[in-house]
Amino acid sequence: MIFVSLPSQLHSYSGGVSRVEARGETVDMVLTDLDRCFPGIRFRIIDEQNRIRRHMRIFVGRDAVTDIDRAVGDADEILIFGALSGG
Amino acid sequence: MARNIRLLIGTRKGAWICRGDSSHADWVMEGPIHLGQIVSHLVVDRRTGGTMLMAVATGHLGPTIFRSTDGGGTWVEAKRPPAFEKTTDSAIARAVDHTFWLENGHAGEPGVWWAGTSPPGLFVSEDDGVSWDGVSGFNDHPLYREWVPPDAGTPDGPLLNQVVIDPRDARHMYIATSTAGVFETTDRGASWRPLNKGVEASFLPDPYPEFGQDAHFIALAPSMPDRLWQQNHCGIYLLDRPEVTWERIGRAMPPEIGDIGFTIVPHPRDVDAAWVFPMDGTEVWPRTSPGGKPAVYGTRDAGRTWKRQDNGFPAEQAWFTVKRQAFCADDEEPLGLYLGTTGGEVWMSADEGGSWRNIGAHLPEIYSVVAAPTP
Numbered sequence: 001m002i003f004v005s006l007p008s009q010l011h012s013y014s015g016g017v018s019r020v021e022a023r024g025e026t027v028d029m030v031l032t033d034l035d036r037c038f039p040g041i042r043f044r045i046i047d048e049q050n051r052i053r054r055h056m057r058i059f060v061g062r063d064a065v066t067d068i069d070r071a072v073g074d075a076d077e078i079l080i081f082g083a084l085s086g087g
Numbered sequence: 088m089a090r091n092i093r094l095l096i097g098t099r100k101g102a103w104i105c106r107g108d109s110s111h112a113d114w115v116m117e118g119p120i121h122l123g124q125i126v127s128h129l130v131v132d133r134r135t136g137g138t139m140l141m142a143v144a145t146g147h148l149g150p151t152i153f154r155s156t157d158g159g160g161t162w163v164e165a166k167r168p169p170a171f172e173k174t175t176d177s178a179i180a181r182a183v184d185h186t187f188w189l190e191n192g193h194a195g196e197p198g199v200w201w202a203g204t205s206p207p208g209l210f211v212s213e214d215d216g217v218s219w220d221g222v223s224g225f226n227d228h229p230l231y232r233e234w235v236p237p238d239a240g241t242p243d244g245p246l247l248n249q250v251v252i253d254p255r256d257a258r259h260m261y262i263a264t265s266t267a268g269v270f271e272t273t274d275r276g277a278s279w280r281p282l283n284k285g286v287e288a289s290f291l292p293d294p295y296p297e298f299g300q301d302a303h304f305i306a307l308a309p310s311m312p313d314r315l316w317q318q319n320h321c322g323i324y325l326l327d328r329p330e331v332t333w334e335r336i337g338r339a340m341p342p343e344i345g346d347i348g349f350t351i352v353p354h355p356r357d358v359d360a361a362w363v364f365p366m367d368g369t370e371v372w373p374r375t376s377p378g379g380k381p382a383v384y385g386t387r388d389a390g391r392t393w394k395r396q397d398n399g400f401p402a403e404q405a406w407f408t409v410k411r412q413a414f415c416a417d418d419e420e421p422l423g424l425y426l427g428t429t430g431g432e433v434w435m436s437a438d439e440g441g442s443w444r445n446i447g448a449h450l451p452e453i454y455s456v457v458a459a460p461t462p
Binding site (some may be wrong): 007009010039040043044045046047048049050051053055056082083 | 145146147148149151164166170171172173174177180181183
């Protein structure tokens with residue numbers, strides 16, 4: 001299991017919970033698993049071309065993710081942030 | 088028979104519902120709904136008065152559609168919102184930035200809805216807005232890249248900003264785009280052809296191209312669906328089908344006002360009547376009320392003459408404008424007109440534009456206003 005940290009912008013999906021667990025061997029697979037628990041959440045983070053949305057940021061530990069095919073392991077934590085997006 | 092009215096208001100920071108009685112005297116603002124979400128369009132099924140759909144995104148999150156079947160009390164996300172087909176060719180990969188326009192389907196097709204997006208895409212739902220599919224006839228058209236050039240668009244992105252359906256024939260539809268003008272289909276979206284003859288595109292080398300115009304808003308005359316009104320980036324136009332050449336009726340507007348604006352509202356019963364809200368399209372395009380003096384202009388003779396209707400609006404130093412979906416009519420007698428401003432105010436006229444009253448203020452920038460009877 002991999003811990004996933006969710007920003008406030010996604011708490012309406014998680015019932016207000018900011019740290020959840022999900023399964024997967026890549027960021028993509030983890031987000032897909034997350035979507036099974038919280039339907040609709042993946043599309044708010046990732047577009048239909050599997051690109052991270054412009055004002056969202058994903059990290060594995062301290063490493064910024066640019067490709068959601070990035071592999072993850074059980075010791076990893078995925079952190080999702082809402083980036084600065086203006087007024 | 089007079090009914091109570093509800094105004095469905097979409098703003099840059101959420102949605103509100105403004106309820107009024109049939110005398111148009113008292114209005115109550117309810118909300119916010121989904122505070123902080125960018126609500127491009129909030130609509131109700133005009134066929135049934137039942138399902139409500141809301142097109143939302145946020146500064147951070149991707150776009151989606153929320154549905155309500157209890158008059159706006161509770162909202163559930165669509166299971167599959169509008170999205171383009173996934174492709175491995177990054178050069179043509181598109182992603183929906185936001186859904187801009189929601190339109191209920193033909194009266195003979197219950198549960199059908201249409202959506203227009205940015206970048207321009209046409210989507211249809213056959214299950215009352217729960218799941219959405221792309222309309223390949225437009226989205227995958229061989230000329231799509233010419234209709235939607237990579238560098239084209241409004242400050243909010245290129246738009247498929249409207250879907251209009253002929254009430255006599257579900258297969259006959261029009262769409263308006265900000266990058267290629269108006270298109271028509273007679274086979275329910277399988278094929279499309281431009282319908283822009285006579286419409287200026289002053290920002291292109293050829294000012295009257297087959298496509299490339301910026302159609303801000305189109306509307307059928309409800310009582311005569313062969314009549315199309317258009318508020319374009321380059322003027323106000325009228326087209327009576329089966330003719331194909333638009334007439335620039337905005338030439339009759341006062342020169343100091345011009346005929347630039349975002350939207351146009353036809354009268355539901357008087358085929359020759361419509362209203363516009365002009366904005367300043369001079370020099371650097373301030374897109375404000377001309378001279379800081381807001382006014383509606385109405386015609387009763389299909390655009391041959393226009394009458395200024397500013398009674399009740401601020402006489403000076405008011406610099407708002409009205410966006411594409413933010414001006415509408417009810418179907419009362421006399422007609423009620425409603426508009427929402429970029430300054431977050433809601434104005435209404437209970438006498439077909441003769442006088443205007445502020446019925447709401449201090450909202451975020453208003454993107455859409457839809458008048459609907461209270462069920």
